[in-house]
Amino acid sequence: MAPPPVNSGDAAAAATGEKSKLSPSGLPIREIPGGYGVPFFSPLRDRLDYFYFQGAEEYFRSRVARHGGATVLRVNMPPGPFISGDPRVVALLDARSFRVLLDDSMVDKADTLDGTFMPSRALFGGHRPLAFLDAADPRHAKIKRVVMSLAAARMHHVAPAFRAAFAAMFDAVEAGLGAAVEFNKLNMRYMLDFTCAALFGGEPPSKVVGDGAVTKAMAWLAFQLHPIASKVVRPWPLEELLLHTFSLPPFLVRRGYADLKAYFADAAAAVLDDAEKSHPGIPRDELLDNLVFVAIFNAFGGFKIFLPHIVKWLARAGPELHAKLATEVRAAADDGITLAAVERMPLVKSVVWEALRMNPPVEFQYGHARRDMIVESHDAAYEVRKGEMLFGYQPLATRDAKVFDRAGEFVADRFVAAGDRPLLEHVVWSNGPETRTPSEGNKQCPGKDMVVAVGRLMVAEMFRRYDTFAADVVEAPVEPVVTFTSLTRAASG
Numbered sequence: 462m463a464p465p466p467v468n469s470g471d472a473a474a475a476a477t478g479e480k481s482k483l484s485p486s487g488l489p490i491r492e493i494p495g496g497y498g499v500p501f502f503s504p505l506r507d508r509l510d511y512f513y514f515q516g517a518e519e520y521f522r523s524r525v526a527r528h529g530g531a532t533v534l535r536v537n538m539p540p541g542p543f544i545s546g547d548p549r550v551v552a553l554l555d556a557r558s559f560r561v562l563l564d565d566s567m568v569d570k571a572d573t574l575d576g577t578f579m580p581s582r583a584l585f586g587g588h589r590p591l592a593f594l595d596a597a598d599p600r601h602a603k604i605k606r607v608v609m610s611l612a613a614a615r616m617h618h619v620a621p622a623f624r625a626a627f628a629a630m631f632d633a634v635e636a637g638l639g640a641a642v643e644f645n646k647l648n649m650r651y652m653l654d655f656t657c658a659a660l661f662g663g664e665p666p667s668k669v670v671g672d673g674a675v676t677k678a679m680a681w682l683a684f685q686l687h688p689i690a691s692k693v694v695r696p697w698p699l700e701e702l703l704l705h706t707f708s709l710p711p712f713l714v715r716r717g718y719a720d721l722k723a724y725f726a727d728a729a730a731a732v733l734d735d736a737e738k739s740h741p742g743i744p745r746d747e748l749l750d751n752l753v754f755v756a757i758f759n760a761f762g763g764f765k766i767f768l769p770h771i772v773k774w775l776a777r778a779g780p781e782l783h784a785k786l787a788t789e790v791r792a793a794a795d796d797g798i799t800l801a802a803v804e805r806m807p808l809v810k811s812v813v814w815e816a817l818r819m820n821p822p823v824e825f826q827y828g829h830a831r832r833d834m835i836v837e838s839h840d841a842a843y844e845v846r847k848g849e850m851l852f853g854y855q856p857l858a859t860r861d862a863k864v865f866d867r868a869g870e871f872v873a874d875r876f877v878a879a880g881d882r883p884l885l886e887h888v889v890w891s892n893g894p895e896t897r898t899p900s901e902g903n904k905q906c907p908g909k910d911m912v913v914a915v916g917r918l919m920v921a922e923m924f925r926r927y928d929t930f931a932a933d934v935v936e937a938p939v940e941p942v943v944t945f946t947s948l949t950r951a952a953s954g
Contacts, residue, residue, distance in 0.1 A: 484835050484842035493843045494528040495535035497549045504541035504548040508705065511539050512691040517824070517938075521554055521854050533558050533836060533843045538577055538852055540688035540705050545577040550827070550852035551836075551845055556887050558838045559826070559858035562851055563893050565903050568828030571595040576827050577850065580685040583711035586722070586750035592759065595904075602901040603743050604751050607736045609899065609907045611660060611752075619659045619914055620799050626655035627922045634945055644932070644943040645769055649675050652764045656756055659911070661728040669724050677717035678757045684714050685758070691938050718753075725753050755908070763822045763912060766940045770820040771813065771919055773941045774871045776932040782873050783929040786812070787951065790924045798925055803917040811876040813916035814888055814895065818859045819871055821890035822912075826853040839863050859887060927951060 482490040497503060511520045524534055532555035537548040553559045561567050572579045574592045582589060591608065594601040630651040634642045653675050654665035666674035683690070687704040694700035726733075729752050733745055743751075775782070785808060790798075793805040803809055832847045845851065862868040864887050865875075875881060885895040891912070893905030906912070923930075928949045935942045 484837055486837060486842075488837055488840070488842040490835065490842045490844060491531075493533055493535050493551060493845070494531045495524060495552075497535060497537055501542050504537040504545075507537040507548075508539045508541045509701075512705075513697050517854070518856065521552065521857060524552075525554060531841070532838045532857075533841070536852075540578060543706060544688045544708055547850070548577050550577065550850045551843075553836065553838075553851060553853045554857045555838050556858045556861035556864045558836050559853040559855070559889070561834075561836050562826040562828055562853045563889060565596040567831060567834060568851060569595050569597070569831050570828045570904055571598065573827035573829065573850075575686065576689065576825060576852070578688055578708075581708065581711045584681065584685055584714070584718070585754060586718075586746065588747045588750045590751050590754040590758075592754065596902055600743065603740060604748065605899075605901050605907055607732070607740050607743070607748060608751070608755055609901070610740075611732055612908050612911055615660055616800070616911065616914070618662065619911060620918060622655050622658040623915060623918045624798060624922065625658070626651045627919070631926065631948075635948060638945065638948065641933070641944045641946060644772055644945060645765075645940065648768050649679070649765055652768070653678060653757075653761050656760045656764065657728060660756055660760065661725075661732065663728050666721070666724050666728075669727075670720055673717075674721070674724075677714075677721055678761060680714050681718050681721065682758060682762055684709050684711060721757070722749065722753055725749060725756065759906070760908060760911075763908075764915060766822045767816075767820075767912065767916065768919055769940045769943050770822075771816045771916055772923075772932065772943045773934045774812070774816050774819065774873075775920070775923070776930070776934055776943065778871070778873060780929045782812075783924065783927075786920060787924040787928055790921045791951075794921065794925060798918060798921045800914055800918075803914070803921050806917070806921060807877045808874060809917050809920045812873050812920055813913060814876045814885065815871055815873060816916065817890045817895075817913075818865075818875075818888045819856075821855045821859060823890070823892075824855050826855060826892065827851065855889065859889065861887070925951070 484490055498506075507520075511517060515523060521536075524536060525532055528534060532553070534552045534554065536550060536552045538550050538552075539545075539548070541548040553561060572589075572593050579593070591601065591604045594604070630647050633647050634644070650667075654667050657663075657666055670677065687709055690704055691700070694703055726749055729749065732752065733748060736743070736748055737745060789806050789808050794802040796802070828851050830845050830847055830849050830851060834845050835842050836845050836851075837843075860868045865884065876885060888895040891899070891906040891909040893899065893903060893909075897905060899905040899907050899909055928951050930945060930949065931947045933944045933946060935944075
């Protein structure tokens with residue numbers, strides 16, 4: 462077998478007879494390949510490559526190829542000028558190096574949720590939400606304790622709330638099937654109501670805020686994420702000017718956010734009252750802004766992305782997988798679809814984990830190195846300096862061919878066999894391994910179990926009601942556009 466490719470630093474060391482340094486695990490320590498180019502101009506060019514000329518995945522793959530297969534690289538990340546103060550990152554593009562970003566003792570994640578820029582705090586009532594706090598921040602544990610308590614206390618409401626949302630959503634799909642029916646729009650409409658029903662109960666936002674509730678939620682999300690959005694405005698030069706050059710002013714969504722916040726102040730009143738008594742230390746208004754963020758950004762935003770990906774993979778798999786799922790679901794759910802019932806559905810569970818592996822709802826992880834450190838990929842080690850921004854592109858890490866067989870394929874039964882369960886260590890969509898539990902002291906998603914449960918309920922409800930279905934899928938940034946073309950009802954459905 463040929464030796465692994467070396468970079469120019471290794472070649473120079475070999476030519477001079479210098480002995481290579483080794484990491485603690487025996488890997489050669491190499492200079493991080495890649496670079497940042499000319500300030501301003503290179504980040505701008507890289508942004509155009511990333512969004513328009515190559516796309517995210519090819520942006521990274523082309524640079525890996527350019528540097529001899531190295532999966533730890535220096536690159537620029539959007540948005541760059543003028544929104545980002547410093548676009549320079551060390552990219553970790555394999556499963557092994559990516560793990561550094563999941564170790565809270567190694568990385569500081571303060572203000573890194575969205576990458577190399579931080580949205581205005583005016584979008585969050587002047588507060589810094591939980592997702593932007595580092596795990597070492599004392600406020601992190603206090604706020605996360607409340608969120609974790611809420612998620613645990615409301616878990617038994619998830620299945621009935623989802624059943625109602627699913628029934629309403631697919632009644633609407635069936636009613637529109639004389640023509641093609643886009644799932645994404647219905648998913649947005651019904652999943653906001655589901656999220657609020659599952660977390661807080663009471664009247665849904667569609668009734669209290671009105672039909673514009675989803676529009677207001679989406680506008681608020683857009684003002685946070687527009688610097689890293691693409692293919693929203695055409696032609697692309699106009700999008701560059703409008704979305705990627707300057708931050709949009711928060712006052713434009715102030716009224717919509719106020720309406721949403723007023724809804725949550727009432728819907729979450731009991732949670733806020735209990736937190737003031739049981740978890741003192743966070744002002745009520747700050748906690749309310751955090752609950753809005755958790756419900757809309759984390760939960761609703763996650764379901765908006767995640768569920769279309771599940772339907773996409775099911776549509777592409779076709780009738781053979783559908784028949785297996787229908788048989789499993791109906792055998793395990795004589796008394797209806799419950800969380801206990803889906804625990805008895807190994808294929809359903811595997812499908813959801815595989816969808817999370819292939820398309821993690823949040824594709825990126827960022828964090829500043831807490832200290833000088835050695836980062837190891839599969840083949841080499843690299844020195845990273847304290848304060849450098851580390852970045853991980855999760856779809857490459859979770860499709861690493863050195864960890865998974867047929868890594869780039871959706872394999873529905875990948876996690877069915879007990880012997881394959883250790884691979885769940887490398888399913889890290891939640892900012893932590895699937896085998897790990899969120900805690901107050903780590904940055905793993907506090908709603909991890911709820912997200913997985915909703916994915917399972919989606920698959921189970923689908924094949925309790927239908928024998929099979931067909932849909933057209935068009936890949937797009939963030940989430941695929943899924944359009945149902947046919948649904949075949951189960952005989953007893």
